[in-house]
Amino acid sequence: MEALLRFQDVSFSYHTLDGETDVLSHISFEVKEGDFLAIVGPSGCGKSTILSLIAGLLKPEEGSIFFHEQLAAAHGTTAIGYMLQKDHLFEWRNIRKNAMLGLEIQRKKTKEHMDYVDTLLEKYGLEEFKTMRPSQLSGGMRQRAALIRTLALQPRLLLLDEPFSALDYQTRLEVGNDIGMIIREEEKTAILVTHDLSEAISLGNRIIVLSDRPCTVKDELQVVFPDGLSPLEKRNEPVFQEYFQSIWKEMRHHDGAA
Amino acid sequence: MTEQHKSRQELFLAEHRRMKYTVAAIRVISLVCLLILWEVASRAEWIDSFIFCSPSSIARCFVRMASDQSLFYHIWITLYETMVCFALSVLLGELFAILLWLSRRFARVMEPYLVVLNSLPKSALAPLLIVWLGANVKTIIVSGISVAIFGTILNLYTGFQEVDNEQIKLIRTLGGGKLQILKKVILPSTMPLLISIMKVNIGLSLVGVIIGEFLAANEGLGYLIIYGSETFKMDWMLMSIVLLCLIAMVLYKAIAALEKWYAKR
Numbered sequence: 323m324e325a326l327l328r329f330q331d332v333s334f335s336y337h338t339l340d341g342e343t344d345v346l347s348h349i350s351f352e353v354k355e356g357d358f359l360a361i362v363g364p365s366g367c368g369k370s371t372i373l374s375l376i377a378g379l380l381k382p383e384e385g386s387i388f389f390h391e392q393l394a395a396a397h398g399t400t401a402i403g404y405m406l407q408k409d410h411l412f413e414w415r416n417i418r419k420n421a422m423l424g425l426e427i428q429r430k431k432t433k434e435h436m437d438y439v440d441t442l443l444e445k446y447g448l449e450e451f452k453t454m455r456p457s458q459l460s461g462g463m464r465q466r467a468a469l470i471r472t473l474a475l476q477p478r479l480l481l482l483d484e485p486f487s488a489l490d491y492q493t494r495l496e497v498g499n500d501i502g503m504i505i506r507e508e509e510k511t512a513i514l515v516t517h518d519l520s521e522a523i524s525l526g527n528r529i530i531v532l533s534d535r536p537c538t539v540k541d542e543l544q545v546v547f548p549d550g551l552s553p554l555e556k557r558n559e560p561v562f563q564e565y566f567q568s569i570w571k572e573m574r575h576h577d578g579a580a
Numbered sequence: 581m582t583e584q585h586k587s588r589q590e591l592f593l594a595e596h597r598r599m600k601y602t603v604a605a606i607r608v609i610s611l612v613c614l615l616i617l618w619e620v621a622s623r624a625e626w627i628d629s630f631i632f633c634s635p636s637s638i639a640r641c642f643v644r645m646a647s648d649q650s651l652f653y654h655i656w657i658t659l660y661e662t663m664v665c666f667a668l669s670v671l672l673g674e675l676f677a678i679l680l681w682l683s684r685r686f687a688r689v690m691e692p693y694l695v696v697l698n699s700l701p702k703s704a705l706a707p708l709l710i711v712w713l714g715a716n717v718k719t720i721i722v723s724g725i726s727v728a729i730f731g732t733i734l735n736l737y738t739g740f741q742e743v744d745n746e747q748i749k750l751i752r753t754l755g756g757g758k759l760q761i762l763k764k765v766i767l768p769s770t771m772p773l774l775i776s777i778m779k780v781n782i783g784l785s786l787v788g789v790i791i792g793e794f795l796a797a798n799e800g801l802g803y804l805i806i807y808g809s810e811t812f813k814m815d816w817m818l819m820s821i822v823l824l825c826l827i828a829m830v831l832y833k834a835i836a837a838l839e840k841w842y843a844k845r
């Protein structure tokens with residue numbers, strides 16, 4: 323099967339007056355239709371940068387990114403949905419209007435698209451909060467609203483940039499579970515970046531482990547769980563611990579060798 | 581809610597109300613006392629009643645000028661000029677700040693000029709404006725705008741730049757360009773800043789208009805003050821100043837009401 327996204331030998335540096343920061347060094351990976359790829363790496367290693375490159379917000383200095391076998395930049399950004407670390411729901415809009423933001427920007431506020439957003443809001447328990455301001459909602463509900471804002475444009479590929487890291491531990495487990503289930507239910511292809519190994523194992527079906535900056539791909543593996551388990555249930559499986567231990571050892575081993 | 585709990589809440593509210601009424605009463609009483617003292621001092625010739633005037637003669641002056649309508653004309657002129665200055669300073673200030681935000685190069689070029697113009701005492705410009713534009717309403721309006729506009733531009737532009745970069749990134753991830761960023765994030769998120777700038781500008785516009793009227797008018801409250809001082813009509817001057825106090829207060833309250841409405845919306 324052909325890859326939905328091909329990240330091919332990409333290198334990238336930031337340039338400021340203070341100097342040059344080499345962030346990515348010859349990174350390659352692929353994402354197939356239906357994949358849930360989790361990318362783990364330490365803070366500051368360049369995970370957000372990878373997502374910005376995929377979304378076309380940044381251009382690779384070396385290498386190329388193909389989306390549907392076309393250069394990613396040429397494809398425009400609406401086929402790719404990007405969920406940022408914080409929800410950034412606007413306080414001057416109610417929840418429904420926040421969820422419609424993408425449609426407004428794309429000038430796609432047709433009845434059909436708006437109905438789709440309303441269906442999502444209803445399906446994922448935000449029906450009665452539609453007319454409220456973001457500050458009246460809990461962190462978990464806000465994150466769900468932010469996901470619906472991203473889904474509204476019906477992207478082929480979802481990018482999730484540590485979408486749970488601003489939440490407290492308890493909420494984070496629940497929301498992680500929630501969002502994982504929604505993405506599975508809507509049958510989306512997704513890339514999640516996180517510095518939290520257990521989050522990566524419980525959500526992804528493939529994991530890429532990144533090194534410190536300048537960041538390279540250290541390890542890549544498939545994660546297989548019995549069918550139909552939710553991310554929370556996966557955490558209680560014995561294989562979960564095995565994956566965790568082996569990846570953890572791998573990361574430590576490389577650190578020691580370096 | 582228990583009976584005891586309720587009565588405690590009521591006690592708290594009663595205390596709060598009492599505080600409010602006490603403050604209001606002290607305000608009114610102290611003002612009345614001051615006016616009475618002024619009146620008595622002036623009648624008893626403890627102070628020179630010609631120079632210091634008296635509340636009653638100010639009131640008589642008000643009634644006289646109100647009855648022949650001339651006063652309302654002067655008030656209207658000053659109010660009108662102030663509102664025009666205010667509207668233009670806010671509108672042009674916002675427009676110029678948007679232009680600066682749209683082009684970073686333009687902003688870098690303009691910055692030092694704006695800083696200098698902002699700290700220049702604007703009253704220094706008024707005589708120049710009279711020569712350039714003539715002693716007329718145009719001069720007054722331009723001098724009023726000049727007092728407020730540079731600060732407006734600088735403050736708004738700074739506010740635009742302080743908008744969270746991640747919020748801008750959000751618009752870009754949804755496929756929006758510069759104009760969408762402006763429309764969906766920059767302008768709405770700096771609305772509170774704009775309103776607080778309006779609060780300052782309404783006062784500054786009044787200052788600018790009065791400076792203009794001192795030099796270039798034959799109507800308006802500023803003109804009444806200058807004319808009063810030239811002809812030693814102390815009651816004209818003091819009455820105009822009292823009226824300016826009232827106007828400043830009403831205008832400020834109007835913007836505060838706008839702010840409240842915006843916050844509640």
Ligand SMILES: Nc1ncnc2c1ncn2[C@@H]1O[C@H](COP(=O)(O)OP(=O)(O)O)[C@@H](O)[C@H]1O
Nearest residue numbers: 336338343345364365366367368369370371372
């Ligand atoms: N706009 C930028 N300009 C300069 N350096 C940047 C910029 N954005 C990120 N960086 C630097 O690049 C590195 C990688 O950033 P990022 O991709 O955000 O890491 P992560 O998401 O993994 O925490 C960090 O060291 C960060 O300081």
Ligand SMILES: [Mg+2]
Nearest residue numbers: 369370483484
């Ligand atoms: Mg990051």
